[in-house]
Each structure stands twice: as C-alpha cells, then as structure tokens.
Amino acid sequence: MDSQGQNEQRVVWTVVGTDIGPLLLAATQDGLVNVVFHATDTVRDKTLDRLATRLGTEPVEAPDSPLLAEAIRQFEAYFAGDRRDFELSLDWSLISGFNRQVLRELASGVPYGSVVGYGDLAGRVGQPRAAQAVGVAMGSNPLPVVVPCHRVVESDGGIGGFGGGLETKRKLLALEGVLPEPLF
Numbered sequence: 001m002d003s004q005g006q007n008e009q010r011v012v013w014t015v016v017g018t019d020i021g022p023l024l025l026a027a028t029q030d031g032l033v034n035v036v037f038h039a040t041d042t043v044r045d046k047t048l049d050r051l052a053t054r055l056g057t058e059p060v061e062a063p064d065s066p067l068l069a070e071a072i073r074q075f076e077a078y079f080a081g082d083r084r085d086f087e088l089s090l091d092w093s094l095i096s097g098f099n100r101q102v103l104r105e106l107a108s109g110v111p112y113g114s115v116v117g118y119g120d121l122a123g124r125v126g127q128p129r130a131a132q133a134v135g136v137a138m139g140s141n142p143l144p145v146v147v148p149c150h151r152v153v154e155s156d157g158g159i160g161g162f163g164g165g166l167e168t169k170r171k172l173l174a175l176e177g178v179l180p181e182p183l184f
Contacts, residue, residue, distance in 0.1 A: 011055050013048065014063035015039045016072055019079050019175070020168045023145070026051055026059060027067040031089030034142045037164035054094060078145070081175065084112035086146045099137040101125050107147045113176045117155040131155075139163055145172065 011033065013026040024039035024047055025032065033055070036047045048059050062068065070088060077083035090107075092100055105124050110116045116124075118138075119131040127133070138149040144164060150172040154160045162169035173179040 009055055009057045010067075011051055011057055011059040012062035012065040012067050013051075013059045014061060014065075014068055014072070015044065016075055018075065020164065020171050023075065025068055025071050025075070027065070027071060028055070028091045028093075029067065030091035030093070032071050032143060032146060033091040033094060035144050035146060037144065037168060075145070079175070084176075088146060090143060090146065094142040095140060098125075098127070098130075098133060099140050102134055102137040103141055103143070103147050103149075106149065106152065110148060110151045112148075113178060115151045115153045115173070115178055118152055118160065119155055121152060135161065148172075151176075151178075 009028060011026055011028055013024060015022050015024050021037065022039040024034070024036040024044055026034040026036075026047075034047065034051060036043060039047070052058050063072075074083055074086050074088060078086070092104075095103060102121060102125055106116070106121060109124060110121075117131075118134045119128065122128055122130040122134045134152070138152050139161070141147055141149045141163070144150070150162060150164075150169045152160060159166060159169060159173075170179055
C-alpha cells in the first residue's frame with residue numbers, strides 16, 4: 001500500500017533470451033500482463049512507455065522478482081521442449097471485449113501441437129462470420145506464446161499473419177511439431 005493506504009499497482013519487467021529472440025516479460029501482482037517479441041532497446045522503451053500509460057505506474061526492471069520468476073522458468077522449459085502448457089496467472093487488463101473473449105477461448109481450447117482457423121475460432125465464440133475480427137484480436141494479443149496466437153492459421157492451409165513475424169510463427173509451430181524444422 002502507498003502512504004494514503006491505497007493499493008498501488010506494481011509492474012515489473014525483464015528481458016529473457018529465447019530461441020525466437022529476446023522477449024520482454026512484464027507482470028503485475030495479478031499475473032503476467034505482457035509478452036513482447038524482438039525486445040530491442042527501442043521496442044523495450046516503447047513498450048515500457050505504453051505500459052506506464054495503460055497501467056498508471058512506471059514499470060520497474062526486476063529480473064529477480066518473484067512475480068516474474070515462475071514465468072521465466074516456464075518460458076525456459078517451453079523453449080527447451082520440456083513444457084507444453086503454461087500454468088501462469090494472467091493479468092488480462094490490457095485487453096477487453098470481443099478480443100479478450102477470443103483470446104481466452106484460444107488459451108483454453110487450442111492445445112500445444114494443434115492449430116485452428118480464424119473462422120473456426122470465431123465460431124467457437126459464437127461469431128462465425130467474424131474471422132477478420134479474430135485476426136485483429138490475434139494482432140492485439142498482449143500475451144503471445146502463453147496465449148498461443150501462433151496456433152491460428154488460415155482455413156486454406158496458409159500460415160496467416162503474425163505480430164512477431166512469420167519466421168517467428170514458423171519456429172513456434174516447428175517447436176510444437178506442427179511444421180517441420182527448417183533445413184537452413
């Protein structure tokens with residue numbers, strides 16, 4: 001609590017190295033709130049500014065924070081091939097409405113090693129004609145990898161888009177056994 005007896009939001013962050021490049025992980029006391037691909041200095045600074053504005057507090061770099069320790073451990077295990085599911089508390093405060101509904105369905109209903117089409121996912125949330133809106137929801141996912149937007153593909157067999165870049169999407173799908181590993 002702060003000096004006025006109010007609960008103060010605390011946001012901690014760190015950057016972790018992975019097989020798909022550096023990821024910025026941010027957490028609040030409610031859980032992991034943001035995962036950001038390609039966490040270069042510029043991307044990191046923009047992300048931290050955006051989090052400060054959205055969450056009302058300045059994020060603090062805290063790689064040893066208990067709020068991040070389990071997330072870091074699970075990411076390391078996932079990329080080592082030792083973990084298929086993330087079991088983390090998630091803070092959904094950066095997303096709402098239809099986008100949150102779609103992402104929650106994705107997180108609970110599309111397991112490791114499988115994919116779903118944009119239209120199929122739209123149907124699962126009762127909006128069968130909202131495939132494009134599902135694409136928007138995937139693009140606004142504040143928790144990629146944990147909420148596996150890389151598992152959403154085009155109904156015609158195309159890989160679809162991806163905020164982390166198509167090469168990153170291919171690597172994640174190869175890690176999960178959906179696509180073959182690249183030869184080069």
